[in-house]
Amino acid sequence: MSLTTCTVHVTTKQERNIFISGELAKALRLSKSKQLQLQVGSQSVTLPARYIKKAGLHLYLPQSVIASIKLPRLGPCLASSGNGKEIRLGPVIGVLTNTTGTTAGPFGSRTPFIRSIMQPGERKSYHVAFSPKDVNWQQGTVSGYLLLPEGGWVRKTVPLPDVVYNRLPSRKAEKMESTEIFKQRFVKRNIPLFNWGFFDKWDVYRLLENDPVFKFVPESVLNPTAMQIKELLENHKFIYLKPTAGSLGIGIYRITYSQGRGYFVRYRRSGKNVLLRFNKFDGLVKMLGVNRGKLNNYVIQQGIRLIEIDSCPIDFRFHMTKNGNNEWVVAAIGAKKAGKGSVTTHLRNGGQLMTAEQALKQVYGGRSESILTKMKETSIELAKAIEHNYNHPLGELGFDLGIDQNEQTWMFEANAKPGRSIFKHPGLKQQDKASLANVYDHCVYLSRFRARRDS
Ligand SMILES: Nc1ncnc2c1ncn2[C@@H]1O[C@H](COP(=O)(O)OP(=O)(O)O)[C@@H](O)[C@H]1O
Ligand SMILES: [Mg+2]
Structure with missing residues (x-):
């Protein structure tokens, strides 16, 4: 296995050959075989190889080859070879996300964030950001957005990526069966997709239940009954109520019991912090709507001082x-x-x-x-x-x-x-x-x- 960087150029020569500088062939430990397989993401082509005398790490491809393998761009990239008979250019890194359909700001308010993901590999790899509807499984391509050196965006059809970084922003969309099936198709093709989906708080609790690190997780209960709330409050003095699929602190309550003074509930409503007091546990249960299903999909958690x-x-x-x-x-x-x-x-x-x-x-x-x-x-x-x-x-x-x-x-x-x-x-x-x-x-x-x- 060998890895290096190289620069890809277009050649005006008409023959469908790959022209490789001697230095690049050496760096990739190519076997000097007559035929070489060229791979970019899911696309590949096998062509006669010509070794040329030129200083530096260079590769020259005819325009027709560039078009047929859907090379995302010319210029510098990583090149690797496993057995000396093939060259992989790339990698093609897919960023899975939602797109707005305009090249001016293809990801809306998240455009600067998607750009920042791409920047570290700008002159080494091919990043493409795409949404689920942009994939053509039959052709093995995605039509997504590529970052231009000047900072703008271009929409292009490129090979299916070598790896997918999942940044789909919607919890709801991520939970849909169609999204799950879509992501599984990458797995079936052996394309690693990482950060599969959002975690629910309760999922993480269950995930760690039998692991030694469970000692770092506060005691929690899903969909608590009034009795369970009372019990946890007795054991821990104060508790947190959190929507299991929540974020940004939305919908969180903090409940404290103080002997002789009753139950105190703190939460945020319309941008303000609210503090309520209840003499009796029943009043608290009513306010929280425990018996009206208001705490369905809530986790109660031991409060940590x-x-x-x-x-x-x-x-x-x-x-x-x-x-x-x-x-x-x-x-x-x-x-x-x-x-x-x-x-x-x-x-x-x-x-x-x-x-x-x-x-x-x-x-x-x-x-x-x-x-x-x-x-x-x-x-x-x-x-x-x-x-x-x-x-x-x-x-x-x-x-x-x-x-x-x-x-x-x-x-x-x-x-x-x-x-x-x-x-x-x-x-x-x-x-x-x-x-x-x-x-x-x-x-x-x-x-x-x-x-x-x-x-
Ligand atoms: N069990 C707890 N004890 C003490 N503080 C907590 C507890 N759970 C949450 N908090 C506080 O509330 C914040 C938000 O909770 P978190 O579980 O991260 O929910 P969210 O998904 O809304 O960010 C935490 O960063 C912490 O400051
Ligand atoms: Mg948080």
Whole structure:
């Protein structure tokens, strides 16, 4: 297996040959065979090979060949060869998402994000972003959007990708049977597709139930009855109620019981933090609509007394990625301080973003470094465990982690398609780039452009 970079040119020569510079043939350890197979994504063609005297790593193709294999563009790319008789160009990296149908902003408000995914591989690989309706399985092609060097977009038909990074944004669309069937078609063709779908909170709970990392997950119950709410409140003093398929803190309640004073419920309504008090448990049950099915698809969870700064709880977003060696790494950490009176630390609910170093130093002083190291170890353990218990490849995860007053780490939530709001912090610009570079490297790994250690 050999891997290098090369530059692809068009030749004006009419014969259907591949012209390869001597240096490229050497770098790819080509067997000097008369025929070479050229592969780009799912397309391939076998042609006579001509070795030419030219310095550098170059490949020349006639226009007719470029058109027939649907080469996404000319210029630099990675080239690999497994047996010396074939050359793979690419990889073709597919970003699965929703498209608007215009080249001006093909992904609407997510256009800058999709661009940032493509940038690390801009001069090394072929990224194409497409939606499910853009695939032609018979022809083995996708018609999607490619990023131009000047920053604009072009719609083009290219080969089916070597790997697919799933960034479909809608939970609802992702759950449809047609989407599931669509994604399975990549699996059947041996095209790895990573970040299969959104996680529900309860799915993650079940996934880890029999794993040693379960100790990091607060006790939870799905679709709780009034009795179960009471029981959990008795055992834990306060609890969280969260929609299992929720995000952004929407629909979350925090309930506290205080002897002699009753039940306190905090939540957010119309952009404001609300606090209600009930003398009796029955009043609370009525307000929550427990017996009217209002808590269907809710998870109740043991409340964790988080460490605080200025009397506001803080928690952490660990942005995990896999790298080019298929290892999990902590790509970035953001600390989030809750807004006054808010039950969550989300920035949209008045939360404040800090670096983990800043936050932990304020709480633990000189011990902050060792605490952060331990949290990082825990996050890697959690990522490995989720991957181990899940039946699809994962390349990225976002954990909401908290530390309680006894220094124990807890995981509130694992996101399979993590947002990137922590990267707004000016101190995390480098991590922002590094996390995207890791995802790109991992795509190259999954495309089998490099020799793998584990296969
Ligand atoms: N069991 C809990 N104990 C203490 N705080 C919690 C608990 N669950 C959630 N939180 C707080 O609420 C935030 C949002 O919860 P999370 O489970 O991440 O839901 P969402 O999907 O809405 O982001 C967390 O980041 C944390 O600050
Ligand atoms: Mg969250």
